[in-house]
Amino acid sequence: MSAAQSKILKEVLSANDAYVAGFGDKKELALPPARGFAILTCMDARLDPAKYAGLAEGDAHVIRNAGGRATDDAIRSLVISHKLLGTREWFVIHHTNCGMQLFSDEVIGDLLEDNLETASFDGKKWSNPKHGHGSTHGHFIKWYAFHDNEDSVAQDVKRIREHPLVPGFIPIHGYIYDVRSGRLVEVPAATAGGKPV
Numbered sequence: 001m002s003a004a005q006s007k008i009l010k011e012v013l014s015a016n017d018a019y020v021a022g023f024g025d026k027k028e029l030a031l032p033p034a035r036g037f038a039i040l041t042c043m044d045a046r047l048d049p050a051k052y053a054g055l056a057e058g059d060a061h062v063i064r065n066a067g068g069r070a071t072d073d074a075i076r077s078l079v080i081s082h083k084l085l086g087t088r089e090w091f092v093i094h095h096t097n098c099g100m101q102l103f104s105d106e107v108i109g110d111l112l113e114d115n116l117e118t119a120s121f122d123g124k125k126w127s128n129p130k131h132g133h134g135s136t137h138g139h140f141i142k143w144y145a146f147h148d149n150e151d152s153v154a155q156d157v158k159r160i161r162e163h164p165l166v167p168g169f170i171p172i173h174g175y176i177y178d179v180r181s182g183r184l185v186e187v188p189a190a191t192a193g194g195k196p197v
């Protein structure tokens, strides 16, 4: 383990100690989300769904991946969220300045084929600081990169709406979180596509 990792591990465990000390009544929380809804959103470190959507522990399901995309696995979680845990209203929330807009499936495939360590971005192009010991496996993965935020939200809401395991009565709202203001901005075309049917 590197020195940096061990510092991070110490910080996380000490933060957890403080959290446990104030845990209190949260031991009584029920498993199903108390407020009956779920959010699918991006893993971007600047987004904190608990804060931007006003969630406390036990309130809602938050499903996160790179881009907040409606992948098979995100849909798996949403179906469990409704079918077994009772959520009845869903949000798809992407955001401005998403890293998923900065590459294509071909670009990440080529970068990984060359080398696995962190690449750098000069504002236009990605490049590898090191070369060798890459893998071609990246060419066989769908990475769900996208260019247009409004399109990506609308596509994902539509994919969820049309999924055979998703009941038509669940409203699916499409929003973009603005990383400059913290505001959730509706994508009307997405929300229209996500209306109950």
Ligand SMILES: [Zn+2]
Binding pocket: 042, 043, 044, 066, 067, 068, 095, 097, 098, 099, 100
């Ligand atoms: Zn993102």
